[in-house]
Amino acid sequence: MTADRHGHLMTDTGAEALTRYEQALDDLLFFRPQVLEASRSVLAASPRSVMGQTLAAYLGVLGTEEKDAAAARDSFLRFRSGLDADRLTSRERMHLAAAAAWLDGDMHGAGRILGDLTVAFPRDALALFAGHQHDFLTGDAQRLRDRVGGALDAWDESDPHHGPLLGMYAFGLEESGHYEHAEEVGRAALARHPHDVWGIHGVVHTYEMRGRFTDGIRFLDARTDDWANGTLLTVHNWWHYALYTLETGDTARVLEIYDSVLHHDRSAGVAMELLDAAALLWRLYLAQDQQSARWDVLADAWESRDDGPHYAFNDAHAVMAYVGAGRIAQAQRLVQDREKWVAAEPDVSNGAMTAEIGLPVCRALIAYGRQDYARAADLLLPIRHRLNDFGGSHAQRDAIQRTLVEAALRAGRTDLARTLLSERIQLRPICPYNWSAKARLEAQLGDPRRAAAARERAAVQASS
Structure with missing residues (x-):
């Protein structure tokens, strides 16, 4: 039996x-696109390779694409039928169980x-x-950190x-609030492999969370x-780059x-790219920059996917696109x-994610689009400390948190x-956004001096 370079035995996996x-x-x-072809080549060389089949199964779910997951599940079920699990190593049996659970x-x-x-x-x-x-x-920020750590x-x-692995750990550290250590670890990863885009991503998040927008632009x-x-x-x-740029006020x-x-006529139309596009336009929408033509094209892209209930985080961004397009x-x-x-009580993780977080978020986005700001605030307020339960990062979920802020301001709350x-x-x-929103609040409260001071602080931060 062959073994990988760390000594893990590989059942039914030939040398090639x-x-x-x-x-x-x-x-x-x-994060090279060639991984899909490389995965297929493993199975072309050894169709019954347990780890080759497991890798293919994971690739089917990691992109949060419903159709990919369904195809991977069918293929994985065919592979497992007739498989003698007693022949496998304990590690391989655990991988098969993890992949099967995720696909189910x-x-x-x-x-x-x-x-x-x-x-x-x-x-x-x-x-x-x-x-x-x-x-x-x-x-799950703590597991994101500690699994690798x-x-x-x-x-x-x-x-x-x-x-x-250091690049992965950097992201887990950042999501857990250890920003300086995360930057240090991420830079250590890049010292080994400058092209480690997940390591770059981890460092980028640390700048976002600390408001170091111009440093982030220079870094990228x-x-x-x-x-x-x-x-x-x-x-x-690039979405992160755009977030930095948005804070500087350079909308063009x-x-x-x-x-x-982010989105053009050659875009792949995959969910993870469409949600980045929606999240960026939604921030402009909250600033009353409508971008109607871009919303229409993006809403068409979401509609053409005809997604079922697969991942609540994606659903929220599809709703952003529909609301943005009117x-x-x-x-x-x-x-x-x-x-x-949800009423059918699906016994899957996304059932709870949808019922408890996804649906309230979607209803709040719709209420906001209808200018029912009080209802939007009422829907988001009870779940604002649990938004992580339907996935994403702090930076991604901030679009929802800002929606709550804007709803409160516009409802006069x-x-x-x-x-x-x-x-x-x-x-x-x-964070220029925080201070510009603070200026609007102070204006509502009838304190022009404090409003002017907050506006000035926002302007200084945006230009620094």
């Missing part, structure tokens, strides 16, 4: 397939199995990567995959050749990035479809707006 598996794993860790909709069960797998086999890079992405998709001690620093500009083209994370990292540049990278009825139809689905803005400013004192 093993070489291709190692290449696929490398492509996966560095039990994301949280899959995460627990992957956690046990990493404790038993801490140098299993596939288990670490799949678990890390699982924690991101379920918004708990395994790092077993890795030699000379291992070529130690670098991307200095590394353009390493991240700006040809990776599975290209669009998302933001729209240039949107049109050239298609309230279409947004309402999506909500009604999910309500019927000044006590609530004051509380929300005080929370935001204490956490992120450097």
